[in-house]
Amino acid sequence: MVSSEDVGQLVIVVVGALVFAAIGIVLFVILPSTLAQLLGVVLALGTALVGMRLAGNVARSIFPGYDVAEVAVEGPIARDGGGGRFPSTPGTTPADDIVEQIDRANDDDNAQALLLKLNTPGGEVVPSDDIRLAAMRFDGPTIAYATDVCASGGYWIASGCDELWAREGSIVGSIGVIGSRINASDFAEKVGLSYERFAAGEYKDAGTALKEIDEDERAYLQGLIDDYYDTFIERVSDGRDLEPEFIRDTEARIYLGEQAFDLDLVDRLGTRRDIEGELADRLDVDEVSVEKFEPKRPLMARVGAGAQTVAYAFGAGIAGFADERGFRLRS
Known part of the structure; x- marks a missing residue:
């Protein structure tokens, strides 16, 4: 017709x-x-x-001819899209650009629904939360769709959408936080290096790689991780209507889509066509037309991204908070 x-x-x-x-x-x-x-x-x-x-x-x-906006979150989530701490991957987009596209779709009178495509192992905390908040601001139905991987930061983002769909073989979960530091003090001693401290504030150099960490510093850094974990659980509990204790009991495990559905970590299992059919019912139309909202990227940036790959373990996730002394936090 x-x-x-x-x-x-x-x-x-x-x-x-x-x-x-x-x-x-x-x-x-x-x-x-x-x-x-x-x-x-x-x-x-x-x-x-x-x-x-x-x-x-x-x-x-x-005459735009579309009624659904699609925004993709692919690869590790970072403020600058991986140009800093994380190497970029094909399809990786800076978090600020993703937020911009969601807001642009929200301002577009033709975009009556938002389809948020998620294929990410996670990433930095605050950028992930910025994307979640942008999805919550969208005035209309929002469906998050997990393709291959929706772990950690990806699940954090999904908690801001009305529903989360996945395929039976999708990897979902990893609701946890990890912190890491390199202890190079023994190596430094072998090569004749020593750490001399000049700092104001007891914990200013907590986590510095060239010195042994003491118990007070370890407790301090673990407290930061625990605080982020509590925030993560709160976001998921509120957004997904899940009990906090149930979320804690997952112990940051990952699940295949079918098992995640059985545990109510996913709302529906289905294909992209199934999702479009659901959106058509919600918008009361015969079928929807989807428009991809993508940031404009310079040619060299696209070529560079296409020439790089990065491997992430299944449990790798929100890698967010890191102080300037080398303490790295990931969920």
Whole structure:
């Protein structure tokens, strides 16, 4: 069935092509002499093609022909998309860009629902929470869809959506936090290095790799991890309507989609087509049309991202808080 949006787009494209073709004929065929006349037809056709493209862009802006916005979160979650602490992966997008696309979809009157595609092992804490908050701000149905992996920071984000869907073989969970530091004090001693402290504040250099950590510092750093873990559990409990003790009892395990569904960690199992059918029912239309909202990335950034890969263990997750002295926190 041809919609009014399709007809409107076609009319604008045809009219635009004719207008630019006429301009091209006048400029390159009728007015100029000899050389221009020889090349006139080619240039006129080229002008017509440019006109069709411009008219097509105008048509899509006036008659967008979509009612669902899709934003993808792929790869490790970081503020800068992995350019700093984490190497970037194909498809990785900076968290701020993801938030921007969700907000742009929220401001778009044509986007009546949000489909948040998740394929991530997790990442930094605050950027993950920023994406979750952006999803919660969206004025309309929001469905998070786990493809291959929705672990840790990905699950944190999903807790801000109305529903979480997954495939039977999707990896879901890892609701936990991990902190790490490198202890290089023995190595430093072997090569003749020593750590001399100049700091104001007892815990300013807690976790520094070149010195042994004492029990007070260990308790302090473990307390930071515990605080983030409590926050993680609170977010999931509120967003997913799960009991905090049940979440703790998962002990940051990962589950396949079917098992996650049985545990109520996932709302529905289904394919992308199933999700679109559900959204069509919610929006009361025969079928939905999905528009991908993606940030514009420079060519070299796309090439660089495509040339790199990164491997993450199944339990790798929210890697967020790290002080400048080398203490790293991941969930």
